[in-house]
Amino acid sequence: MLCTTLRPYNRTCGPTSGGLARLWIFDADDFNFTQAAADPSGAKPYSAVALRPGATAMGGARMFPIKFEKDEAEYTFKQSRKGCSVKYEHQLEFKLADLSQLITNWNAAIDTAGCCCGVGIIAQFNSGKIFVAGEKWVNSAAIDIPLEMKQDGSSGTSGKLKDDFNGETVIIKGDHVRKLYEYSDKVQSIIDLQ
Amino acid sequence: MMIKIKETAKEKVVAYNGRALPLGQRNDYPELAMIALESNDPSLLEVFETLPTLEELKKQKVEQTLPELPELPKTSSSNKK
Numbered sequence: 656m657l658c659t660t661l662r663p664y665n666r667t668c669g670p671t672s673g674g675l676a677r678l679w680i681f682d683a684d685d686f687n688f689t690q691a692a693a694d695p696s697g698a699k700p701y702s703a704v705a706l707r708p709g710a711t712a713m714g715g716a717r718m719f720p721i722k723f724e725k726d727e728a729e730y731t732f733k734q735s736r737k738g739c740s741v742k743y744e745h746q747l748e749f750k751l752a753d754l755s756q757l758i759t760n761w762n763a764a765i766d767t768a769g770c771c772c773g774v775g776i777i778a779q780f781n782s783g784k785i786f787v788a789g790e791k792w793v794n795s796a797a798i799d800i801p802l803e804m805k806q807d808g809s810s811g812t813s814g815k816l817k818d819d820f821n822g823e824t825v826i827i828k829g830d831h832v833r834k835l836y837e838y839s840d841k842v843q844s845i846i847d848l849q
Numbered sequence: 850m851m852i853k854i855k856e857t858a859k860e861k862v863v864a865y866n867g868r869a870l871p872l873g874q875r876n877d878y879p880e881l882a883m884i885a886l887e888s889n890d891p892s893l894l895e896v897f898e899t900l901p902t903l904e905e906l907k908k909q910k911v912e913q914t915l916p917e918l919p920e921l922p923k924t925s926s927s928n929k930k
Contacts, residue, residue: 689865691887702884703865705892712862794890840865847869848862 662697672781675728678721678749679845680765683775683791683801685716690793690836700837704848707792718777718848723749724822730778730786732834745788745802745835746828747776753822754811762806765827769805774827776804777838777845785838785845789829802831851899852878858896872896882906 689703710716728749735742751758768774775789789804791797804827811823838845859873866880878897885893886903894900 687890687892689884689888689890689893691884692889702888703863703881703890703893704869705861705863707892794888795892841867843867844864844869848864 674726674781675723675730675749675778676781677779677842678723678728678747679718679777679849680721680768681718681775681777682710682716682768683773683789685710686775686790687792687795688787688790688838698836700839701787701790701793702839704838704840704844712848718845720849721749721751723825724752728778730780741832743831743834744828745804745831746826747778747788747804748824748826750820751823751825752820754813758823762809762823765806769803769807773801773803773805773829776827779842779845785840785842786835787838788835790836800832802829804829852882852901853898854878854896855898861896863893863896879906879909883910 685707686704687707688701689705690701691699693699706712706716728747731746731748733744735744751761765774773789773791775787775791777785777787779785789802791801806825806827808826808828809823812820814821854872860871862869862871863881865884866877868875872878872881881893882897882900883903883906884890885897886900886906
């Protein structure tokens with residue numbers, strides 16, 4: 656208390672689940688997230704999201720769903736520090752089935768985004784919680800320190816046998832100064848933005 | 850309590866309260882008003898023509914949440930032992 660303000664981790668007792676249920680990618684310059692002011696408990700989750708001026712659904716400003724292989728998507732992070740400098744390495748890994756022109760084009764788009772502006776990601780966990788990575792605009796202002804999520808380290812295979820996996824293991828990652836913020840509204844509001 | 854959306858904002862799509870529809874097709878404006886006031890997000894504040902205070906909105910929410918208590922039978926002082 657005399658040096659710093661610590662907080663309890665008093666989770667309400669109950670079961671939870673691992674894995675991801677749904678994933679979306681978006682152009683982080685298309686969407687503005689709304690966040691209530693921080694209170695003594697800390698930063699608040701995002702409570703709303705809307706298209707920014709100039710971005711239209713007709714023009715391609717949408718939440719693009721990713722149909723990954725069931726039970727083959729995972730979010731991981733690793734925290735590290737050097738002195739007072741803290742880093743969080745965020746990573747999403749998921750499998751896309753069936754190497755094809757469709758998957759080639761998807762990669763071309765996501766690689767361009769990674770080079771130019773980063774990719775925004777929304778991940779709904781099987782616990783029901785929804786997290787946002789790579790957002791750039793909050794409360795109508797540019798976010799202080801943006802997290803740029805980029806495809807880096809993906810791999811693919813045709814497999815050898817007929818029942819081998821044929822597809823791509825996608826890795827999207829980025830370094831940030833904090834953990835991800837939650838989006839507290841129901842998932843339907845994101846589905847409506849597809 | 851008066852909450853009115855500007856005509857120019859009726860086509861704006863905002864994801865909140867479980868849906869993302871044009872504001873002109875919704876009527877859950879008190880929820881959006883609370884989000885706008887708690888965040889001070891200019892892009893949400895500007896969609897309202899009239900906006901109550903956060904205290905008024907919270908008071909109304911509490912009144913709507915409180916269950917209406919059934920009227921208790923009147924007891925006379927003679928019933929007391």
